[in-house]
Amino acid sequence: MANPIFIDDTFIEKNTQFPELISEIKHSFSHQKTIVPVRHHHDFPNPQTQADTTLLLMPAWNPGKNSGIKVVSISPENHQFDLPSIQGSYIYLDATTGVLKAIMEAKNLTAKRTAATSALASSFLxxxxxxxxxxxxxxxxxxxxxxxxxxxxxxxxxxxxxxxxxxxxxxxxxxxxxxxxxxxxxxxxxxxxxxxxxxxxxxxxxxxxxxxxxxxxxxxxxxxxxxxxxxxxxxxxxxxxxxxxxxxxxxxxxxxxxxxxxxxxxxxxxxxxxxxxxxxxxxxxxxxxxxxxxxxxxxxxxxxxxxxxxxxxxxxxxx
CATH class of the missing domain: 3.40.50.720 (NAD(P)-binding Rossmann-like Domain)
Structure with missing residues (x-):
């Protein structure tokens, strides 16, 4: 079994063509083959910043192909530590065998897919x-x-x-x-x-x-x-x-x-x-x-x- 690969933010930054990414997301919404459970949304106290941190768990799978889950934390006061408010990783799996295929840094993945989704909506609206x-x-x-x-x-x-x-x-x-x-x-x-x-x-x-x-x-x-x-x-x-x-x-x-x-x-x-x-x-x-x-x-x-x-x-x- 091959070792899982690691895809970092730098690769994602350098290899994003928004028209292509928008097309991928549009295809997924139009074909509706992806199964998406309700995401877990948890807020918990952050005593050091006096502002709650949010933990999001976002799974999805395309049966017979790929699946994955994004684990994200949102800490609104992270500017105190000179850090982005959003931190996270994406775990990418083979949907048939469950084998871990890749771990991706979620900062840029989230930013790029969020921006692409807004642009997709804009293309209609x-x-x-x-x-x-x-x-x-x-x-x-x-x-x-x-x-x-x-x-x-x-x-x-x-x-x-x-x-x-x-x-x-x-x-x-x-x-x-x-x-x-x-x-x-x-x-x-x-x-x-x-x-x-x-x-x-x-x-x-x-x-x-x-x-x-x-x-x-x-x-x-x-x-x-x-x-x-x-x-x-x-x-x-x-x-x-x-x-x-x-x-x-x-x-x-x-x-x-x-x-x-x-x-x-x-x-x-x-x-x-x-x-x-x-x-x-x-x-x-x-x-x-x-x-x-x-x-x-x-x-x-x-x-x-x-x-x-x-x-x-x-x-x-x-x-």
Whole structure:
């Protein structure tokens, strides 16, 4: 039996082509052969930081082919230790024999598949000629979200906002060689009403995307707010938009962006237009006209992880 291989973040960073990864994830959603149990979500005290750490266990398997489980911890106060808030590994198995095929670092795998999933949704929901993007947040996901969105839409201008203006400047520097212009801004209100796409990936407990600033034709991509008590959009944003989620199973309860409006009666489950399974099956629920405001809420799904693991394993082994 061959020894399992180790695929690190550096390999994943250097070997990601977003159009290819998006296609892999789209194929998995459209064919629905992957079995995904409800993920384990556990919060436990972190006395040193006085903020709970979240442990996520995300299994998935494609019978007769491959299976895997991602183990992730999210520690919101890791900046105190100069560490990313998200830590984790992906265990990749042969679904027939159970043999361990690979261990992958999950930081970049998660960032890349999350960004690719948002871009997949955008390919259905944003305007085809969308050329401007506001990126709210300066974490590990931000650069990837910009690149992924730009791979499905003709983005020419990107604006970046973060609580730390210098970090926004760092993202500008990292994307200096791209075909689009990237500019840091000090206030979200400077550009939020002008752009075609708003992507938000933060650990904010309070809304940053306010409905009063939204204008016809925009697409909102919400990626942060991973617990029921966190949210990145306010009630008016939800009321003004056609709402979509990555999956109904987790999307209705795991993020405050959806769970809180549902609880308060601002949003009804029947108001949600569909999820990625619907979109990828061509259920004709995509954007209806140029003035519609669309909103996609992503909480993450183990199907995306397995699709990404398949993608990187094939590249590493030249299969």
């Amino acid at each position: 944003s305007k085809e000629d969308a050329s401007s993007l506001l990126m709210i947040g300066t974490g590990a996901l931000s650069k990837n979200l910009i690149q992924a969105h730009a791979s499905v839409r003709p983005i020419k201008q990107v604006y970046v906002w973060g609580r730390n203006y210098e970090k926004a400047g760092q993202i500008v520097s990292e994307l200096a060689k791209e075909d689009y212009t990237v500019t840091p801004i000090r206030y979200i209100e400077e550009k939020i009403s002008e752009v075609d796409i708003i992507s938000c990936a933060t650990l904010s407990k309070n809304p940053l995307v306010f409905g009063q600033f939204l204008t016809p034709g925009q697409h909102i991509d919400l990626v942060g707010a991973y617990t029921p008590t966190m949210r990145e959009s306010d009630d008016l944003a939800i009321e003004k938009a056609s709402v979509y989620i990555d999956t109904f199973e987790a999307g209705l309860k795991e993020s405050g962006d959806i769970a809180i409006p549902l609880k308060n009666g601002i949003l009804k489950e029947g108001d949600i237009k569909g999820d990625l399974f619907n979109l990828c099956k061509n259920d004709r629920i995509e954007r209806q006209d140029a003035n519609e405001i669309t909103l996609f809420k992503s909480v993450g799904h183990a199907l995306e992880d397995l699709a990404a693991a398949d993608y990187y394993y094939k590249q590493f082994t030249d299969e």
